[in-house]
Amino acid sequence: MSISIDEVRHVAKLARLELDEAEILALQGELNALLGHFSDIRDLNVDGIEPQSHAVAVQNVWSEDIIGASLSREWALKNAPMTKAGLFVVPQIIED
Amino acid sequence: MLTQLSATELRKKLDSREVSAIEIAQAHLDRIASQNSKLNAYLHVNPELTLEMAESAQKTINQGNASAVTGIPIALKDNLNFGGMPTTCASKILGQFQPPFDAHVSKRVRDEGMVVLGKTNLDEFAMGTSTENSAFGPTRNPWDLERSPGGSSGGSASAVAAEMATLALGSDTGGSIRQPASLSGIVGFKPTYGRCSRYGLVAFGSSLDQIGPFARNVEDAALCVSALTGHDPMDSTSLNMAPIQRSVEGGNVKGKKFGLPKQLFGEGMQPGVIESVLKAIETLRQAGAEFVELDLPSIAYGVTTYYIIAPAEASSNLARFDGVRYGLRVDGAGHIETTEKSRAQGFGHEVKQRIMIGTYALSAGYYDAYYVKAQQVRGLMQREFNAAFQMVDHILGPTSPVVAFKIGELINDPMALKQLDFCTIPANMGGFPAISLPCGLSEGLPVGLQLMSPNLEDDALLKTAWAVEKALDATLRPSFA
Numbered sequence: 001m002s003i004s005i006d007e008v009r010h011v012a013k014l015a016r017l018e019l020d021e022a023e024i025l026a027l028q029g030e031l032n033a034l035l036g037h038f039s040d041i042r043d044l045n046v047d048g049i050e051p052q053s054h055a056v057a058v059q060n061v062w063s064e065d066i067i068g069a070s071l072s073r074e075w076a077l078k079n080a081p082m083t084k085a086g087l088f089v090v091p092q093i094i095e096d
Numbered sequence: 097m098l099t100q101l102s103a104t105e106l107r108k109k110l111d112s113r114e115v116s117a118i119e120i121a122q123a124h125l126d127r128i129a130s131q132n133s134k135l136n137a138y139l140h141v142n143p144e145l146t147l148e149m150a151e152s153a154q155k156t157i158n159q160g161n162a163s164a165v166t167g168i169p170i171a172l173k174d175n176l177n178f179g180g181m182p183t184t185c186a187s188k189i190l191g192q193f194q195p196p197f198d199a200h201v202s203k204r205v206r207d208e209g210m211v212v213l214g215k216t217n218l219d220e221f222a223m224g225t226s227t228e229n230s231a232f233g234p235t236r237n238p239w240d241l242e243r244s245p246g247g248s249s250g251g252s253a254s255a256v257a258a259e260m261a262t263l264a265l266g267s268d269t270g271g272s273i274r275q276p277a278s279l280s281g282i283v284g285f286k287p288t289y290g291r292c293s294r295y296g297l298v299a300f301g302s303s304l305d306q307i308g309p310f311a312r313n314v315e316d317a318a319l320c321v322s323a324l325t326g327h328d329p330m331d332s333t334s335l336n337m338a339p340i341q342r343s344v345e346g347g348n349v350k351g352k353k354f355g356l357p358k359q360l361f362g363e364g365m366q367p368g369v370i371e372s373v374l375k376a377i378e379t380l381r382q383a384g385a386e387f388v389e390l391d392l393p394s395i396a397y398g399v400t401t402y403y404i405i406a407p408a409e410a411s412s413n414l415a416r417f418d419g420v421r422y423g424l425r426v427d428g429a430g431h432i433e434t435t436e437k438s439r440a441q442g443f444g445h446e447v448k449q450r451i452m453i454g455t456y457a458l459s460a461g462y463y464d465a466y467y468v469k470a471q472q473v474r475g476l477m478q479r480e481f482n483a484a485f486q487m488v489d490h491i492l493g494p495t496s497p498v499v500a501f502k503i504g505e506l507i508n509d510p511m512a513l514k515q516l517d518f519c520t521i522p523a524n525m526g527g528f529p530a531i532s533l534p535c536g537l538s539e540g541l542p543v544g545l546q547l548m549s550p551n552l553e554d555d556a557l558l559k560t561a562w563a564v565e566k567a568l569d570a571t572l573r574p575s576f577a
Contacts, residue, residue, distance in 0.1 A: 015451050029510075034403060038466065
């Protein structure tokens, strides 16, 4: 399986990465090298094997609903690139 | 010299009041000041904070309340949050992020009175095998400054090997503690997945990531990991178990059965590495250990499985870097363009590549062929290894197929470095505890021996590793200044 330039652009859009033409070309080559390597599992027989999302089986981890300490507003905003009146500033999302 | 001593030796000197925690901290700060510019192991130091911690540790010692690690200096990989020092993950996207909370392990370090020396370099977001993918330049190996210390926790490995730290913490997703330990000639231990809380570790591949120590010897590694492990309600994958035992004495190689997977002794291995490991096996055999050959064909599929699962998880984990709440923000026309530009300028190339391959593997039409299939292969590996552990106590082999390679030698080939992970990946896929310890030199560079155990057998693994270390008598020290 190989990946086309258009697919690279599509995946970059999904991943929210603005890539320039040189990067798109480089990534197409690299992704195809990786996908070429990945072909080794295509014909591997895994019939009857459940997909494993974890290494150690842990089920139903519950915790008591207890009020604890939380971040202060000052700390929550401390690393923000832009704030105003104690809030995060984001680009306009809804049209006027 | 204080910087050459093990944590266990420093403990004795601290308890007998022969030296103070402040003297130990100062000796390390001096060493860092004179040597770090050659190695680039540390990204951040804060001598004032370090000395404050040392003074407080000394007070605790004077009051007679010292724990086994009070006053011992430690370095933290810079993907672990530690209040008072920035967290960068060696990425431009985090800027000088000031963490508002301590990682669980950082809190344990603080509560135990250990003395934090600084934050160490890594491949950006721990994605790499050489520490070359750092936005702040590569880390160098004290055995040969032209060579890589391995990665992704290369800064922590280099710091301990170059006597700029007694202990250091790293994170291991596909080998990122064990491989740099191997290439740098020290001990590196990845506990069973879930023994050490990941709270406050910047997530890469959440189902694989595990924190563990770098140390000069097995005893020190056990000392350190014992102080870090135990249940943490803040990480839902943290196992509700007692900490890993500190005491490793009394371990034996005699009567132990070691499995040697033939897949780790064949194609792709440097002859010098194999020679060194076979020599170690012979020594252990003479000490009474038993060896059986194992056939574990799934090892051959580890690299593919890993480079699907880890990037898939990373592409999701790294979605949080959007330029809104923290980190770099590059303004564009509207919200989406701002996110796209911030991520484009903030992430380095390797990180972009992994986000892309992970997004692709999770995207419509490819999810079953790649992601689900890879998870089934993970199941296959677990089944194969668990069956092998029914027959043997430990699985043994080289940690890395090669000794330390030259910086720049492999970085431009997208598969070359990734293929080097095949000895270490199975332990992450199965969650198994695994340790790398030095077993000799090849071409003047360290070779690492890896031991694996079944899940939750961390105590038994450390005990055997201690006995193996004793039998091999192969503690290594670089001739570095």
